[in-house]
Structure formats: C-alpha cells, structure tokens
Amino acid sequence: MMHNKSESDVTSLAPSSPSRSPKRPVYYVQSPSRDSQDGDKSSSIQATPNFRSPMESPSHPSMGRHSRNSSSSRFSGIFRSHSGRKVSRKRNDKGWPECNVIVEEGKYDEYDGEKRFTRRLQALMALLCFVVLFTVLCLIIWGAARPYKAEVTVKSLGVNSLFIGEGSDSSGVITKMLTINGSLRLGVHNPATFFGIHVSSSPVNLIYSEIVIATGQLKKYFQPRKSRRTAIVSLEATKVPLYGAGSTLVISDTGVFEIPLKIEFEIRSKGEVVGKLVTTKHRRQISCNITLPSNTIKPIRFRKSSCTYK
Secondary structure, three states, rough: OOOOOOHHHHHHHHHOOOOOOOOOOOOOEEEEEHHHHHHOOOEEEEEEEEOHHHHHHOOOOHHHHHHHHHHHHHHHHHOOOOOOEEEEOEEEOOOEEEOOOOOOOOOOHHHHHHHHHHHHHHHHHHHHHHHHHHHHHHHHHHHHHHOOOOOOOOEEEEEEEEEEEEEEEEOEEEEEEEEEEEEEEEEEEEOOOOOOOOEEEOEEEEEEOEEEHHHHHOHHHHOOOOEEEEEEEEEEEEEEEEEEHHHOOOOOOOOEEEEEEEEEEEEEEEEEEEOOOOEEEEEEEEEEEEEEEEOOOEEEEEEHHHHHOO
16 A cells, blocks of 8 residues: 655655765875884875865864874974975884984083172172272271361479488489479360370470489370360479589579479370271470479469470
8 A cells, every 4th residue: 555645754754865965076185104104105095075064174073083194194294304205203102203302511510600700709899899988988087087186285383392402322422312292284175076085195204404303194094075174294203313413503591492494295195086997196295494493382384485396
C-alpha cells in the first residue's frame, strides 16, 4: 500500500536530506614533514578542505590533529633560508628548536671591584673637600681673632718694707744688703668679643744696676671675653748683696735714701677661638723705670711715659 506523506512529515525530513549544492573545489597546502630532523627533503601533501564556518577553521582548537599539523607547518616555515632551502634545526625533548645562547664575556667581580674603587675615591674626595673647607674656615676665624690683643698696663708698685744694711755674703765678702717686700699691680683688658684668654707671664724682675734684686711670678688665670681685671704680682727679696752697685747709694743721716729701679717682664695671652684647634697667642714685653724712696708709704703710680710696651 501506498502511504501518503503528510505535510508535517515532509517538513521534518527536509533538513536531514543531503544538500544538492555543488561541491566546492579542494585546495592543497604543501608543508614540510615533521621528520625534518632527519634531514629529509621530502614534503607531505595534505588536503585541506574549504570549511564553511569559522568554527570549522584549522586554527580553532576543536580540530586537534589538523591544528597541530598546520601550526607545525607555519612554525617550520620560519627556519627556511632566503634561498628557499630548508635548514635543519635540532630539537629538544619537547619538540622545540634549540637556540644558541649568547654568553657575555667578562667577570662580575671586576665590575664590583671598579664600583668599590669608585665609591672609595668619592669618599676620599668628600673627606678632602671637608678638610679644605674646614681649614679655610679656621684660617678666616684665626685672621679675625688676631687683632684682639690683650691690653696690659702697669698701674702701681706698692712697697711694704725697704731696708739697706751692711752684711756679708756666703763667701764672707762684706757688702751692702737690700731687703724689699712689695707688690706690683697690673691692669689686663681682654677686648675679644667671642673668646676668652689665658693670661700668664714670665718672671717679673726688679732690677737695680743690672742686678736682679727681687723676682715675682704672675699666676696663670682665665679671663672672659670683653672683661677687665687687676692682677697682682708679689715681689720679695731678703738680704740681697749689692757688691759694687751699693757704693752709688747715698744714705742720709736719718737713713732715708732713693733707689732707682727697673721692672722687666713679659705678658703672655692665649685665646682658644675654636677649642684647641684654632688658637691665638700674643706676647708683650714691658719695661718700666721708677725711683723708689725708702720712706714711702703709699703705692707709687706709673705714668704712661714711664713704661714701654712692645
């Protein structure tokens, strides 16, 4: 019996029927064989159909074997020479071609040594520059401090006792003997505005006719900046033989006499401008002449013309 097909059956069977569209031509791609490491120059011909959709393209990951073959053909084409000949390349265990690695010559130790030498040289140069700058600064400060000399003036000489008599020295020679007890007052002024000074002196000699009859010493002390101070030096002598110089002394019947004396000494001042690194030193030679009466009670003041300061 003949069964008549319904319209629905015809519709459902239409898509499953084979397409009557003409077949598209097949094209071929020539690619080198995967066994190129053996040096074979043979090539394989693989047919590649013309796919209808991008999903059926060889680049799509769904096409397993064909995708690998096509990628292999594209990758192997990179290693062809310009003349068209195929160049054999060694491959590793994963199938990737081995590449030559360029090794740079030279040692890193030499570079590190040069770097350390450069750092040391820079540190040495920095230290040298610091020393030079500090030296220049100290010289400037020293030059600015030089004009500030300690000003010293001899004020007065006070005599507590003055006596001349006859006597003999240690060898038994008969001569005049002198005994004196007094004090010398000095005025010291430090004009420096930014540093103090240490004041000292050489032995203070009281001289009669080139004979030192009494000696004193100024005790060393510190004097602050921009200050004034009166220093006292004690002068004492007991039974000093005068020998021939005593013959020039004229003693009155009442025992009064006058004796010409000379005072000589040196005042030293030292200022520490920048600690003990920068110091300034000054010396002044002082010489004074005075005629001392034996019956004086009050201190004898020195005039400016009586002393010389060098």
